[in-house]
Amino acid sequence: MSTLSDPPKQSFRLSMLIYDTRYRSATIQVVAMIGFLILVGWVISNTVQNLTDLGKEPSFSFLSEPAGYDINQRLLDYDNQDSHMRAALIGLLNTLLVAFLGCITATVLGVIIGVLRLSSNWLVARLMTVYVEMFRNVPVLLWIVFIMAIMIETLPAPSAFRGDNSDAAMHVMDSVALTNRGVYVPEPLFHNSLGNVSVFGDAAVRFDISLDLIAFLIVLGGSLFVSTKIRQWADAKQESTGLRPTIWHIRAAVVLLPSVLLLLVLGFHLGYPELKGFNFQGGTHMRNSLIALWLALSLYTAAFIAEIVRSGILAISQGQTEAAAALGLRPKRIMNLVILPQALRVIIPPLISNYLNLTKNSSLAIAVGYMDLTGTLMGITMNQTGRELETVMLGMLVYLTISLLISSFMNWYNNRVKLVER
């Protein structure tokens, strides 16, 4: 645009805007910008016009009104008198929870399957191929409802656990109950709990922090720090004397003892789930909507990650393995020190996009009634308030932010791996 304001003085003609390559690009850009602004203006004016006709002024005031509905799965406290804003926040945390769990499981599974696909065992390699093709070629939504149906239809109902001669039994020393309402596992409890600290008082974003957890994390962090120091000392010793002192038992003790001691002081014990009335009570309840979504997303994404891992490993030339072997490295060390670091460079970029896909696919939670952001803000809140424009826009914005954060974090990590490489 600046070129428009200072043309060569004597010989500028209007036609130069089109014919002169110096100005043409500016012309095209200005035209594109104007076209874009006209389009945006057109859409906005239509929207305003339509909303006025419908009598719905865009406003976000509904966010502070009481939501009125309950949410079963929640990481923070919430009841139906809390605001829509709080409900959306609960939904957002649920989205992040399932995305986080899913990414971890999918990576672990994907790496295992990817390596097994290269296994010399014909049967296992074929099985893994079948797995990958099966999951890649069927829509993830179908997998989600399918796994949900399996959980509902094949696991016993809580009532089956009732009585002495019950049809179903709990697992792992009567501490884990697999039911068609979800899985009940023991929860950590403390006799001498330090209590909680509330942050942000009554605001929609308020939350509690468990002081027990904080204390535990501090102690664990401290002991890990000491343990690292010990390793550095051992490394230095090895450098100078050539002999490495045996330190693994010291390090294990340094890491474990303080934590165990703290748990004892706090009176750590497990709260076991128990069948009372209609349901199991006590323990942690992982609802089957969460499990179905988590499993389906992990299994589906794992199929893609397996392919990425496999092609990443195959991309490293055979010469690398041979050269490493010629240096006298053992097979395990070849994998760890030569193949994997190089394969990672190939693997990480597509891995990032699969994490993104998994996070975005978690919005399919709505199919199994898992209350994620789509279920709360863009689901029940939208229905009850009739604020389609505001809720959908807000929801898209949140997803966009999550996506951009994940991809920028992963890109940063990717760059770091690259730097370490070279």
Add this chain to the structure above:
Amino acid sequence: MNNSVFFGALTVAGLAAGAAAAGTLDDVKARDQLNCGVSTGLVGFSAPNANGEWEGFDIAVCRAVAAAVLGDPNKVEYVPTTGKTRFTALASGEIDMLARNTTWTFSRDVDLKFEFAGVNYYDGQGFMIPKELGVSSAKELDFATVCIQTGTTTELNLADFFRANNITYEPVPIETNAEARQQYLANACDVYTTDASGLAATRATFDDPGNHVILPEIISKEPLGPLVRHGDNEWGDVVRWTLNALVGAEELGITSANLAEKAAGTENPEINRLLGTEGNLGEMLGLDADWAQNALSAGGNYGEIFAKNIGEDTPVGLARGLNAQWTDGGLLYAPPFR
């Protein structure tokens, strides 16, 4: 360029923008087709059969309106809507009327700017629970797992009820009735809550309906009825009076069997006015004189529609209850045709 390709394709499809500036009644007549929003599948109320033809109690209302306006009950385009999409579909003009068990509430009428044309089914939210659990009142449901259909007033009623009685519960939100049925039967939830009619319709499809009870508490009023957009009173009148014609015909004893006979003229002036042999009610509505005849020939009067789709002889097996004529102790009361 690419946008124009798209609009070109839309023109090809013959579905490009049609101005909806005129009244809905004129639109429907010009289109020679009624766009009627229905639910995606609830036994007895609206569900497509193997041939893709829609059947049910709500469908019958659409057919009656189409018959009254266009003279042919088959000139209906059924637009399946979910709890989420139904109001936008109506507000945007995609459908002309919504006949999808929708509860008439203050905020939907006033805030969401819709107009309820009347009530075709008086309902209330209830609870269904297996008999073996031995529960006799909803107040005993402390810590129970409750299946609810989302996108309805149900979840708000439920939250209010449990809060008022100071008991806790575990909600399991579910999108469709088919899934709710599956979860309930597998015992993944103890209780299923939705409109009592929906409960009865669902229970009817069980292998052992006798082993499930509907608890006595009805925790809400759910007057279900067809609705249209605010501000188009001519169209609202057409839908309202078509519904009233169905109800009134039952009271006046007009059935699909004796329709032709009554249409030839009777002693009863109200029947004559309704069926168009006397007066000009049709003209006032902007319709033909035989509009009510057409509407009634589509599926009979209210009682016949009820009996055919959800009555006691059908798998759904609902009693008339509140939905009997006022003369029989129910709430159905058509204003006079005059």
Add this chain to the structure above:
Amino acid sequence: MSDISFVRTEMLPQKDPPASAVGVVGWMRANLFSGWFNSILTLVALYFVIQLLMGLFHWAWVPTWSAASLPECRDIFEQLGRTGHNAGACWGVIAERWPQLLFGFYPNGTEEGTVDQRWRPILAFVLLAVALAPILYSDRVSGKLIYFSGAYPFIMPWLLWGGTIWTPVAVALGFVVGFVVYKWLLKSTSELIALIVGVVSAVLWWMFAASLLSSGLASIMPLALEPVQSRAFGGFMLSITIGVVAIGLSLPIGIVLALGRQSDLLIVKTLCVCFIEFIRGVPLITLLFVASTLLNIFMPPGTNFDIIMRVFIMVTLFASAYMAEVIRGGLAALPTGQYEGADSLGLNYWQAQRLIIMPQALKISIPGIVSTFIGVFKDTTLVSVIGLFDPLNLTNAIRADADWNGLVWELYGFIAFLFFVFCFGMSRYSMYLERKLQTGHR
């Protein structure tokens, strides 16, 4: 003395390798039982597979194909002496409903006064294969077929939606008008002006002349197919239609976006990057919510696309962002020498793109395009969330029927199987293409 010496004068015949190293046994030793760990792995895998297959077979091999309802299936199971909730598959539902799962509510002639129209989608998809042939098998089919490929985008909507044939003809003429104007202006003025005026004249044609022409011609000589509302689309036909329309329309948009993203023009580049990253950053389901609730609000008052059109629009936008990235990959894969070669021939930007860059970049991108198509095709199941009758949502409608209330596995299994066949076939095909195309550049 010399008699006892022995020198072999001919080669010994080759001995067979030991029995443990060849044949089935050898193969098994090498591939299944090499070492204790592999042996355990094999046995575990074998046990798992056999259990699974036995269970599946037991469940699936039941004579229930002719059952008319779930209770009838239960009777059959009882006669077979099987009890329990999942005693066996009730295939009657597939036998009765498979046309619906494939074609949705497309007119099938059961309603009075209608004829079976299902040949139209079938023909449309067969013709699609014909139209793609000159692009995918350029070496084996006649080059003239490319004209048919050009006409196909107008034939397909006509076949699917029906109506008079003059509408697609009039729309196609718009392109001709635009092109003629462009060529004519090119003689007297610059390319940019010619392009803009050409586009404007085509748009004017579509806005004013096209509908007049088509209705005029239709009144003289109808040549019409029975119109079908897009609401009647459902099942796999809907999924495929959404996939094909979205990919077909997103190709040109994707090319423009990819070129924009690669260009040096800052504003154009920023706009393209923002669009692509925005679309790729949000889940498809939120875009479908936009289609179902907001798109009509964005349009001028009174505009009313039906929901399937709106889904087409949003899925097309979604696919174009991904398509742009695929094509950008294709552009990036071209050696710089190709660009420099084009420059050295004195070609300008558009000539270079049209004659040198795009043909090669698109060819490299074909496998990527096919996998984008597979992705979009699988994602079409999401439209069930906004109430369209894709196969997954049809299962709900079928289960709402009193006869089939309570079925789960048969329907999901059937749908999963069909999706698998479609997607697996296409992915194999794209791998084949990848191998075929690899000869060119690496």
